[in-house]
Amino acid sequence: MKLLTHNHLRSNVRTATTGYPLIITPTEIRVTDTEYNDKFVKHVMQNVNWPVLVQAASQCGITTLPPTIPPNLTSDTSFLQALHHVLVNVNVVSGVLKCPDTGREFSIRDGICDFMLEEEECENVKI
Amino acid sequence: MSRPELTGAAANFYNDTEARKYDTNSRMIGIQAEITQRALELLQLDDSFPNFILDVGCGSGLSGKVLEEAGHYWCGLDVSRDMLNVASERETSTKGDLAHHDMGTGLPFRAASFDGMISISALQWLCYSNSSKQVPKRRLVRFFSALYGVLKRGARAVLQFYPETPEQAVLISECAAKVGFAGGVVVDYPNSTKAKKHYLVLSFDRGYSTPKGLQSAAQAGVRVDSSGSSKRVKVVKKKGKGKTKEWIEHKKEVQRKKGFENVRKDTKFTGRKRKDKF
Ligand SMILES: C[S@@+](CC[C@H](N)C(=O)[O-])C[C@H]1O[C@@H](n2cnc3c(N)ncnc32)[C@H](O)[C@@H]1O
Numbered sequence: 001m002k003l004l005t006h007n008h009l010r011s012n013v014r015t016a017t018t019g020y021p022l023i024i025t026p027t028e029i030r031v032t033d034t035e036y037n038d039k040f041v042k043h044v045m046q047n048v049n050w051p052v053l054v055q056a057a058s059q060c061g062i063t064t065l066p067p068t069i070p071p072n073l074t075s076d077t078s079f080l081q082a083l084h085h086v087l088v089n090v091n092v093v094s095g096v097l098k099c100p101d102t103g104r105e106f107s108i109r110d111g112i113c114d115f116m117l118e119e120e121e122c123e124n125v126k127i
Numbered sequence: 128m129s130r131p132e133l134t135g136a137a138a139n140f141y142n143d144t145e146a147r148k149y150d151t152n153s154r155m156i157g158i159q160a161e162i163t164q165r166a167l168e169l170l171q172l173d174d175s176f177p178n179f180i181l182d183v184g185c186g187s188g189l190s191g192k193v194l195e196e197a198g199h200y201w202c203g204l205d206v207s208r209d210m211l212n213v214a215s216e217r218e219t220s221t222k223g224d225l226a227h228h229d230m231g232t233g234l235p236f237r238a239a240s241f242d243g244m245i246s247i248s249a250l251q252w253l254c255y256s257n258s259s260k261q262v263p264k265r266r267l268v269r270f271f272s273a274l275y276g277v278l279k280r281g282a283r284a285v286l287q288f289y290p291e292t293p294e295q296a297v298l299i300s301e302c303a304a305k306v307g308f309a310g311g312v313v314v315d316y317p318n319s320t321k322a323k324k325h326y327l328v329l330s331f332d333r334g335y336s337t338p339k340g341l342q343s344a345a346q347a348g349v350r351v352d353s354s355g356s357s358k359r360v361k362v363v364k365k366k367g368k369g370k371t372k373e374w375i376e377h378k379k380e381v382q383r384k385k386g387f388e389n390v391r392k393d394t395k396f397t398g399r400k401r402k403d404k405f
Pocket of ligand 1: 137138141159183184185186187188189190204205206207210228229230231246247248249252253352
């Protein structure tokens with residue numbers, strides 16, 4: 001699981017209010033080396049929840065991100081490269097994600113998180 | 128054409144053996160790629176930058192591979208852990224991420240996460256119930272309502288699916304409309320039983336009208352999303368073709384073997400088309 005994905009994930013169990021952000025307890029992290037994609041980082045960072053990314057990175061042992069996006073750095077290539085790295089290259093291979101509202105846990109094994117819910121846990125819908 | 132949906136749960140059908148067969152079948156690879164390309168075309172993304180796409184029912188990642196080749200990053204969900212395992216072994220993938228998830232339970236993302244969504248050959252599974260708790264209509268509405276939330280405003284979703292009956296296509300469209308989506312079903316190659324493909328195209332834009340389906344079926348592939356190992360095979364009767372010479376000779380042979388003596392001899396007239404008489 002990439003931190004890019006984590007930044008968008010939430011627990012959608014019926015009893016969660018926002019279910020966001022999921023708390024990461026990693027047991028294995030793998031850092032890959034993918035090519036820097038300038039256009040993608042610039043596009044996707046507009047939709048990144050920055051405080052959540054900072055927190056997620058620190059839960060994975062990366063404490064280099066500034067607490068707010070430095071306004072003068074949004075076109076700074078070395079900053080954007082570091083951001084690309086955190087969003088796309090840092091992978092949680094195994095561990096647990098926890099819903100902040102309900103404590104429901106979602107386990108990660110071989111990089112794949114298990115979001116399977118029982119019918120009783122799902123949101124009600126009118127049909 | 129066999130319908131894997133009639134055999135039970137998708138996670139059981141797409142087990143390890145089937146997942147590996149699926150991922151290495153060259154006909155499958157070709158056709159899933161062709162469908163995904165068509166879905167991308169219908170999605171009408173802003174291609175001036177790489178998009179972040181949701182792929183629901185991503186399977187072994189054949190559809191994701193096409194997204195990736197088009198430059199996009201993607202997140203894939205699937206109910207079969209075996210399919211996902213095969214997908215995660217794909218070493219060339221650097222832009223995709225995977226999660227184990229049943230689309231009938233909603234979607235585990237915050238609002239406005241994705242620039243677009245595709246689903247290739249998966250949606251029809253939601254029309255079947257595999258336990259007393261699973262109500263197809265409830266699962267469909269829950270899925271579409273979640274989808275409505277996780278897409279960015281202005282984004283579109285394209286879902287290619289294989290309806291078993293016209294009623295299924297109607298049910299699916301109605302559930303999508305119920306949660307507020309505009310759009311409809313685009314049917315490519317409507318006159319070919321084999322190549323016919325249904326794409327549910329969804330948009331937030333009330334004024335959106337779906338494009339026309341493709342017509343010539345010369346190049347289109349048939350359904351190959353199962354390797355034919357399903358048990359409960361549905362026999363589809365060919366209509367209107369008449370009885371062929373081979374069929375008649377086969378029938379006669381069977382009758383002879385059963386010991387009937389009045390079976391007519393096979394001649395050059397057997398199974399010939401007679402003049403139409405009015
Ligand atoms: C024919 S495969 C297509 C896979 C991939 N999209 C491709 O084009 O190769 C259909 C996939 O839908 C998945 N599927 C079926 N029901 C599902 C559900 N309720 N939620 C998520 N995935 C589902 C199956 O596990 C299977 O991997």
